[in-house]
Amino acid sequence: xxxxxxxxxxxxxxxxxxxxxxxxxxxxxxxxxxxxxxxxxxxxxxxxxxxxxxxxxxxxxxxxxxxxxxxxxxxxxxxxxxxxxxxxxxxxxxxxxxxxxxxxxxxxxxxxxxxxxxxxxxxxxxxxxxxxxxxxxxxxxxxxxxxxxxxxxxxxxxxxxxxxxxxxxxxxxxxxxxxxxxxxxxxxxxxxxxxxxxxxxxxxxxxxxxxxxxxxxxxxxxxxxxxxxxxxxxxxxxxxxxxxxxxxxxxxxxxxxxxxxxxxxxxxxxxxxxxxxxxxxxxxxxxxxxxxxxxxxxxxxxxxxxxxxxxxxxxxxxxxxxxxxxxxxxxxxxxxxxxxxxxxxxxxxxxxxxxxxxxxxxxxxxxxxxxxxxxxxxxxxxxxxxxxxxxxxxxxxxxxxxxxxxxxxxxxxxxxxxxxxxxxxxxxxxxxxxxxxxxxxxxxxxxxxxxxxxxxxxxxxxxxxxxxxxxxxxxxxxxxxxxxxxxxxxxxxxxxxxxxxxxxxxxxxxxxxxxxxxxxxxxxxxxxxxxxxxxxxxxxxxxxxxxxxxxxxxxxxxxxxxxxxxxxxxxxxxxxxxxxxxxxxxxxxxxxxx
RNA sequence: GGGGUGGUAGUUCAGCACGGUUAGAACGCUUGCCUGUCACGCAAGAGGCCGCGGGUUCAAGUCCCGUCCACCCCGCCA
Numbered sequence: 267x268x269x270x271x272x273x274x275x276x277x278x279x280x281x282x283x284x285x286x287x288x289x290x291x292x293x294x295x296x297x298x299x300x301x302x303x304x305x306x307x308x309x310x311x312x313x314x315x316x317x318x319x320x321x322x323x324x325x326x327x328x329x330x331x332x333x334x335x336x337x338x339x340x341x342x343x344x345x346x347x348x349x350x351x352x353x354x355x356x357x358x359x360x361x362x363x364x365x366x367x368x369x370x371x372x373x374x375x376x377x378x379x380x381x382x383x384x385x386x387x388x389x390x391x392x393x394x395x396x397x398x399x400x401x402x403x404x405x406x407x408x409x410x411x412x413x414x415x416x417x418x419x420x421x422x423x424x425x426x427x428x429x430x431x432x433x434x435x436x437x438x439x440x441x442x443x444x445x446x447x448x449x450x451x452x453x454x455x456x457x458x459x460x461x462x463x464x465x466x467x468x469x470x471x472x473x474x475x476x477x478x479x480x481x482x483x484x485x486x487x488x489x490x491x492x493x494x495x496x497x498x499x500x501x502x503x504x505x506x507x508x509x510x511x512x513x514x515x516x517x518x519x520x521x522x523x524x525x526x527x528x529x530x531x532x533x534x535x536x537x538x539x540x541x542x543x544x545x546x547x548x549x550x551x552x553x554x555x556x557x558x559x560x561x562x563x564x565x566x567x568x569x570x571x572x573x574x575x576x577x578x579x580x581x582x583x584x585x586x587x588x589x590x591x592x593x594x595x596x597x598x599x600x601x602x603x604x605x606x607x608x609x610x611x612x613x614x615x616x617x618x619x620x621x622x623x624x625x626x627x628x629x630x631x632x633x634x635x636x637x638x639x640x641x642x643x644x645x646x647x648x649x650x651x652x653x654x655x656x657x658x659x660x661x662x663x664x665x666x667x668x669x670x671x672x673x674x675x676x677x678x679x680x681x682x683x684x685x686x687x688x689x690x691x692x693x694x695x696x697x698x699x700x701x702x703x704x705x706x707x708x709x710x711x712x713x714x715x716x717x718x719x720x721x722x723x724x725x726x727x728x729x730x731x732x733x734x735x736x737x738x739x740x741x742x743x744x745x746x747x748x749x750x751x752x753x754x755x756x757x758x759x760x761x762x763x764x765x766x767x768x769x770x771x772x773x774x775x776x777x778x779x780x781x782x783x784x785x786x787x788x789x790x791x792x793x794x795x796x797x798x799x800x801x802x803x804x805x806x807x808x809x810x811x812x813x814x815x816x817x818x819x820x821x822x823x824x825x826x827x828x829x830x831x832x833x834x835x836x837x838x839x840x841x842x843x844x845x846x847x848x849x850x851x852x853x854x855x856x857x858x859x860x
Numbered sequence: 861g862g863g864g865u866g867g868u869a870g871u872u873c874a875g876c877a878c879g880g881u882u883a884g885a886a887c888g889c890u891u892g893c894c895u896g897u898c899a900c901g902c903a904a905g906a907g908g909c910c911g912c913g914g915g916u917u918c919a920a921g922u923c924c925c926g927u928c929c930a931c932c933c934c935g936c937c938a
Contacts, residue, residue, distance in 0.1 A: 293898075293899075293900095295896090295897045295898060295899095295900050295901095296894090296897095296900090297894055297895055297896075297897065297900075297901085298893065298894040298895075299894070299895030299896095300894095300895040300896065300897075301895095301897095302896080302897055302898065302900085304898070311898095313897085313898070315896090315897095317895075318895085319895090332889095333888090346896085347896070349896085350896050350897075350898090352897090352898055354898080355898085358898090375870070375888075375889055375890095376870080376871090376888080376889095377870060377871075378870075378871050378872090378888090379870095379871065379872095379887070379888065381899070383872090383887075383899070384871065384872045384873090384886095384887075385872075386871065386872080387867090387871090387872090387930070387931090388930070388931070389929075389930055389931090390871080442937085442938085443936085443937050443938085444936090444937085462937095462938095463938090487937065487938090488937095489936055489937040490861095490935085490936060490937075492932085492933080492937090493931085493932070493933095495937070553938095554938095609863095610863095610933095613862090613863065613864095613933085613934060614934070615934090672933095672934090711938095712938080713938085750938075757938060759938085760938055807938085809938085822931095832929090832930070832931090833930070833931070833932090834929085834930090836929095
């Protein structure tokens with residue numbers, strides 16, 4: 267053994283003992299006479315002292331120490347002289363007087379400093395990720411991530427779940443996100459896909475009788491990246507047989523309760539709030555509402571339909587709505603800043619954005635179209651105070667809500683009104699399908715294996731084929747046994763009760779416009795499996811990375827994934843992706859066309 | 861695919877609106893001094909393709925066009 271203990275685990279009861287430590291030279295303070303080194307490992311730092319009075323030779327050698335050299339030291343632990351204690355660090359009352367030490371490894375001067383003083387560009391941090399990960403903040407994030415996964419594993423194990431691995435080389439599925447493809451050398455011209463999720467396999471495990479499955483599993487989606495989206499990410503995936511939505515919801519609530527308790531020492535409030543999809547959409551313009559603040563969207567169509575503002579009246583008459591939110595603190599915006607806000611609303615899909623400042627009365631070019639009574643009524647509904655601004659979008663309900671929902675987030679970002687803490691909610695009663703304008707067909711809102719609500723089963727099976735191609739048919743009204751879990755405005759998970767009946771499954775595929783031939787080719791194995799005694803089952807997948815991100819307070823997934831990718835899905839450390847040898851391509855029967 | 865912000869010593873940034881001597885600061889690095897520091901201190905020094913390409917101009921870090929990269933967002937994606 268090189269060492270007796272970790273640096274920050276040394277306590278005052280070791281005073282007087284001879285102790286061996288290993289670690290990295292964090293900071294050195296060379297006084298010529300005395301040399302102080304902050305020795306660092308994953309637990310923290312401790313001050314070690316090199317004095318010529320202890321060893322002339324070692325003191326001389328210590329002059330050559332530089333940042334991030336790896337050293338092993340042996341010496342006596344002493345209490346620091348009175349007045350030299352450092353209350354900022356755990357080991358601030360003690361220090362190790364070095365008798366002997368060895369330089370195990372030297373380091374080039376660093377491309378960036380490892381202290382938390384300056385924010386370093388991410389590309390550089392990722393290129394030298396091994397250095398970045400040495401930083402205390404990163405060490406903390408990954409230790410926390412580990413404790414979260416341990417809490418999850420222990421909890422699910424205690425509830426009788428078994429962890430089973432599913433293939434990484436699997437089958438491409440046409441619905442959902444773009445697949446990452448892997449060419450098969452042994453089967454020229456064919457490809458595996460990396461899993462977007464283990465969806466079908468975990469359902470087959472239910473058919474196999476495992477009853478309760480879970481997996482902490484990597485998933486892959488070849489879509490554009492965001493701060494909260496990486497091309498590969500990790501899910502806490504679980505599935506149970508003989509359950510209804512409430513069973514899944516309760517087990518997830520209990521799991522998260524244990525997780526927050528064990529890892530952060532926080533008792534979150536369960537059960538979580540539940541919102542229907544419709545409520546969430548109408549109040550917050552989103553299916554993942556951030557409930558850390560108010561600023562709810564208000565429908566004021568009734569109030570303004572008798573006003574003289576023709577734009578609003580016309581839209582209402584054509585079946586549209588007028589909705590508004592409180593622009594907290596925005597009355598001070600200049601005309602130019604308002605123009606920018608309007609442009610932002612337009613970039614979100616609105617035709618325009620009307621506004622009224624609340625500033626010594628009401629101030630706006632459109633104020634003349636409204637009576638004092640109407641203005642007061644609107645103000646009251648929207649909840650504006652002096653210094654705020656009322657923002658209106660008049661459009662179809664879905665556009666009005668979506669645009670105001672995005673503006674709501676923008677406003678909260680600007681005026682910092684978000685509460686601290688963890689605001690969970692379940693979003694339930696999702697539509698089973700939504701209309702895809704590009705493809706001119708219905709697509710699954712969740713995925714094609716989601717069970718309709720019991721009340722809608724009859725309707726679904728008797729749905730005439732003409733309805734499948736009609737965006738206004740009552741296909742859009744069918745509800746799913748699906749639930750999403752939302753935390754602080756992030757969707758951290760989603761699941762559903764699945765279809766366990768081949769007839770219903772085939773009907774769903776028909777509505778999706780997937781031909782029988784296609785069904786057979788893509789999902790044949792699965793539809794066949796459904797016919798051999800399938801228990802009712804359902805499950806959920808939680809985004810582990812997002813959960814860790816929120817629990818650590820990080821604002822990007824990149825800070826909780828050890829080796830993440832940039833927005834162009836590039837890994838600055840390994841420089842993947844790269845070109846490959848022609849020979850490799852030949853083996854795979856692939857010719858490039860670029 | 862689209863919009864926004866940024867790219868200047870190793871790092872973080874200033875300089876750019878108004879083009880003009882030798883491109884600055886802080887931290888880091890190197891050397892020397894320093895026995896109680898802890899973001900140690902003091903002194904000296906090294907360090908620049910101003911992202912890349914083109915253009916305007918007597919003159920470009922600064923203006924114009926293009927391009928690449930990073931980040932944030934829309935589309936896309938559970």
